[in-house]
Amino acid sequence: MVKAYKQEHVYKHPWEIVTSASWRKFADPENKRTLSHVLEVDTLNHKLDSELGKLYTTRAITIHAPGPWFVRKIVGQDICHCVESTVVDAQSKSMQLTTRNVSLQKFIEVEERIRYDPHPDDPARWTVCRQETSIRIKPLSALASMAEKVEQRCAERFLQNSVKGREVMERICKYLEAESRGIAF
Amino acid sequence: MGLLRERKPSSSPSSTSPCAQLRAAYYSCFNKWYSEKFVKGQWQKEECVAEWQKYRACLSEHLEDKHLSRFLEAEGLGDHDTAIKSDSAGSVDGEDNSVSH
Numbered sequence: 001m002v003k004a005y006k007q008e009h010v011y012k013h014p015w016e017i018v019t020s021a022s023w024r025k026f027a028d029p030e031n032k033r034t035l036s037h038v039l040e041v042d043t044l045n046h047k048l049d050s051e052l053g054k055l056y057t058t059r060a061i062t063i064h065a066p067g068p069w070f071v072r073k074i075v076g077q078d079i080c081h082c083v084e085s086t087v088v089d090a091q092s093k094s095m096q097l098t099t100r101n102v103s104l105q106k107f108i109e110v111e112e113r114i115r116y117d118p119h120p121d122d123p124a125r126w127t128v129c130r131q132e133t134s135i136r137i138k139p140l141s142a143l144a145s146m147a148e149k150v151e152q153r154c155a156e157r158f159l160q161n162s163v164k165g166r167e168v169m170e171r172i173c174k175y176l177e178a179e180s181r182g183i184a185f
Numbered sequence: 186m187g188l189l190r191e192r193k194p195s196s197s198p199s200s201t202s203p204c205a206q207l208r209a210a211y212y213s214c215f216n217k218w219y220s221e222k223f224v225k226g227q228w229q230k231e232e233c234v235a236e237w238q239k240y241r242a243c244l245s246e247h248l249e250d251k252h253l254s255r256f257l258e259a260e261g262l263g264d265h266d267t268a269i270k271s272d273s274a275g276s277v278d279g280e281d282n283s284v285s286h
Contacts (some may be wrong), residue, residue, distance in 0.1 A: 020220040027212050040246060044256040053228040055219075060253045082253055082256065090228055102252040123223075141193075176220065 002152045004134040005158065009166060011127045013173040015118045017180075018127040019088060019095045021172035022116065026061065031168045036062050037161060039079070053090040058083060061099065065157070074142045080104055093118050107143045109136045110154070133158055204243035211236040 011018045024053040025031065026041040040062040049058045066078040084099040095116040101109065112133045119126035136152050214233035222228070241257070248254045 009203070020216065023216055023219060027216075041203075042204070042253075043211070043237075043240075044244070044253065048228065048231045050229050050231065053223075053226070055223065055228070058256050060248075060250075060256065083249055083256060088223075090223055090226065093277070103250070134263065141199065178230040180220075 002134055004132065005131075005155060007131045007162060009129045009131075010119055011129060011169065011173065012125065013127060013177065014125055015093050015095075015116060015123075015127045017173050017176050018129070018169070019116050020176055021169050022095065022097070022114075024172050025165065025168055028172065031172075034164050034168050035161070038062070039064050044083075055086075055088045055090070057086045057088075059086070060084075075104060075107060076110060077104075082110075092179045093123075105138075107138055107141045108150070108154075109133070111137070112158075131162065203247050204240060207236070207240040207243050211240040 013021075025039045026035060032038075038061060040060070043057060044060050045058040049055070061084055063080045063082060063084045064078060065080050066072060072078060080101055081103040082099050082101050083096055086095065086097045088095045097112075097114040099110075099112045099114075109142045110133070112131065113133075115130045117128055117130075118124070119128045131157075135151050135158075137143050137150055143150055210231060214236045218232045222232070245254070246255055248257060
């Protein structure tokens with residue numbers, strides 16, 4: 001029982017700006033209202049490969065995800081911890097993020113992979129974002145009998161949040177661009 | 186900054202809230218380094234080291250969740266991918282439910 005979704009989005013901003021925005025997406029306080037499901041983001045670890053220009057980062061993302069009552073009753077909590085691993089290659093210009101839940105794994109496994117690359121049509125000015133999400137309800141868990149419903153609910157939530165996420169990304173890209181042109185905010 | 190802006194009543198403070206100020210200091214340093222240096226080819230020198238050390242020390246004191254603190258302890262980042270996967274092996278069995286009412 002795996003559900004997978006793919007999404008692609010083109011940002012009409014350069015890769016440097018879009019990936020900078022990605023780091024700020026959850027951490028900037030002004031976005032907290034839009035992305036209110038994200039409670040905390042903490043960097044747990046990071047490593048810089050100063051020869052190759054690669055940056056490895058592990059962040060903890062705490063999400064408030066109150067499901068429908070029947071799920072809450074079984075799961076017993078509505079806070080979920082996820083771990084996000086990011087690799088940025090500044091030389092080849094790629095950013096890859098993988099996020100997985102580390103709590104509630106007995107019930108559900110969600111994995112989200114995001115890649116930011118310069119857009120082939122206009123690599124200096126545009127960025128393509130490819131996102132893949134897979135949701136898997138554990139077959140023998142108490143949620144298995146209602147897997148279909150839960151997966152559907154999850155998927156809807158993901159879509160809603162990714163639209164919100166893109167709005168936030170656009171907003172940050174705009175102010176980063178304004179900032180780099182020397183306009184003070 | 187924090188004094189005038191009240192937290193929303195609905196958002197409960199989490200275990201890492203005591204580190205919020207150190208975290209903000211680290212993030213602002215990191216974001217600047219990332220956009221002004223790292224992506225522009227100046228990746229030879231690591232920056233924000235003092236900010237990171239202070240923030241990390243606070244995290245290791247306050248991070249309660251066992252799932253997460255393992256990542257803090259892991260010094261080498263090379264195999265953090267496998268660290269996530271190994272969780273399903275059941276080493277931390279049962280504790281997900283212990284928070285339920």
